Amino acid sequence: MQVKVIFGEENLTEDVPEDYTIKELLKKLEIPSETVVVKKNEAIVIEEELIQEGDTLEIIKVIFGG
Amino acid sequence: MNTCSKCGNQQIIIQKKHSGQSLCQECFIESINEKVLKDTRKYKLLEKGDKVLMALSGGKDSVVALHILNLLREKNIIDIVAVTIDEGIKGYREKGIEIAKGNTRTLGIEHRVVSFKEYFGRTLDEMMGQDGTRPQGDTEPRHACTYCGVFRRWILNRVAQEEGATKIATGHNLDDETQSILMNYLEGNINNLIRIGPKSESRDERFTVKIKPLREIPEKEIGLYAIAADLNVHLAGCPYVGESFRREIGGFIKELSENHPTIMYSTLRGFDKIKSILKKELTPKGNTGECRRCGEPSAGELCKACSFLEGWE
Ligand SMILES: [Zn+2]
Numbered sequence: 001m002q003v004k005v006i007f008g009e010e011n012l013t014e015d016v017p018e019d020y021t022i023k024e025l026l027k028k029l030e031i032p033s034e035t036v037v038v039k040k041n042e043a044i045v046i047e048e049e050l051i052q053e054g055d056t057l058e059i060i061k062v063i064f065g066g
Numbered sequence: 067m068n069t070c071s072k073c074g075n076q077q078i079i080i081q082k083k084h085s086g087q088s089l090c091q092e093c094f095i096e097s098i099n100e101k102v103l104k105d106t107r108k109y110k111l112l113e114k115g116d117k118v119l120m121a122l123s124g125g126k127d128s129v130v131a132l133h134i135l136n137l138l139r140e141k142n143i144i145d146i147v148a149v150t151i152d153e154g155i156k157g158y159r160e161k162g163i164e165i166a167k168g169n170t171r172t173l174g175i176e177h178r179v180v181s182f183k184e185y186f187g188r189t190l191d192e193m194m195g196q197d198g199t200r201p202q203g204d205t206e207p208r209h210a211c212t213y214c215g216v217f218r219r220w221i222l223n224r225v226a227q228e229e230g231a232t233k234i235a236t237g238h239n240l241d242d243e244t245q246s247i248l249m250n251y252l253e254g255n256i257n258n259l260i261r262i263g264p265k266s267e268s269r270d271e272r273f274t275v276k277i278k279p280l281r282e283i284p285e286k287e288i289g290l291y292a293i294a295a296d297l298n299v300h301l302a303g304c305p306y307v308g309e310s311f312r313r314e315i316g317g318f319i320k321e322l323s324e325n326h327p328t329i330m331y332s333t334l335r336g337f338d339k340i341k342s343i344l345k346k347e348l349t350p351k352g353n354t355g356e357c358r359r360c361g362e363p364s365a366g367e368l369c370k371a372c373s374f375l376e377g378w379e
């Protein structure tokens with residue numbers, strides 16, 4: 001299934017399997033989960049949240065440097 | 067089904083691994099506000115009537131601290147004046163200043179922007195020279211963060227005096243604090259180690275007391291708070307990436323935290339327990355004099371800031 005991913009200036013379309021979690025998506029994109037906050041369809045969600053077809057996921061980096 | 071531990075809301079935004087607590091957006095914001103205000107009382111960071119100089123970079127930590135301290139300002143317990151220090155870092159600081167201005171305007175808080183240029187005659191970029199490695203005339207290469215830290219501390223203390231502020235508040239978080247404890251311990255820098263704490267305790271009254279209201283809040287939760295409360299924060303990294311040893315330690319603690327989610331809390335707790343004893347035994351004796359160049363309190367003839375400045379003249 002396809003989902004939209006917004007990360008900084010980037011707008012991506014990602015193909016992910018059924019029952020995929022935010023955590024798995026971050027791993028796939030090689031984004032350290034402890035440095036970001038993720039919104040699913042404009043609402044903040046936890047890493048364990050399941051992704052559904054057509055979701056828009058915004059990944060907001062909140063920890064820099066360090 | 068995972069629901070908010072406080073109100074039962076099904077939309078949770080955090081699951082705290084260290085406590086097992088799950089929270090919805092509203093309860094999370096509320097819990098951080100409560101925790102910070104509780105710590106403020108517990109460590110006696112503020113007194114009624116304090117005039118607080120908030121060191122506001124525009125980054126998430128200082129903006130969140132400003133908004134939470136503003137809860138006390140709204141109740142007429144304290145007064146706040148915010149200061150943003152323009153170090154002169156091209157392509158980075160401008161945005162932070164704009165955001166700092168926006169936040170203070172929204173809250174109706176008095177705000178000053180002061181610069182390295184006006185106080186020291188040069189920007190941090192100019193200090194670091196063309197190749198950004200070290201100031202001209204300095205034989206010993208030091209990291210930009212060293213100069214930046216020394217000059218920022220000098221300005222904060224000076225502005226606090228100019229404004230008649232009784233406290234200086236900074237946005238230091240649990241990650242910063244744990245890193246500092248570990249770094250100073252591992253480097254054997256005990257003089258710096260015993261100065262770490264929620265509140266500075268200088269015997270010299272010419273130094274305004276510094277407080278860290280967010281000291282027990284993990285950096286990640288401050289980021290989450292900023293997004294959850296929809297605050298306008300400057301989300302960017304300084305082009306002068308931090309000291310490499312701090313970064314190494316930070317990475318090490320984050321890695322440890324994966325399997326030991328309470329490690330930062332226990333590091334802080336343990337340190338706070340032994341600190342008073344260390345301080346009693348190890349605080350250097352002797353009086354603090356005055357810097358002959360700027361008049362700020364200083365152990366030596368020149369304060370750190372002035373010794374850099376003189377070296378470059
Ligand atoms: Zn709730």
Ligand SMILES: [Zn+2]
Binds near residue numbers: 362371
């Ligand atoms: Zn001086």
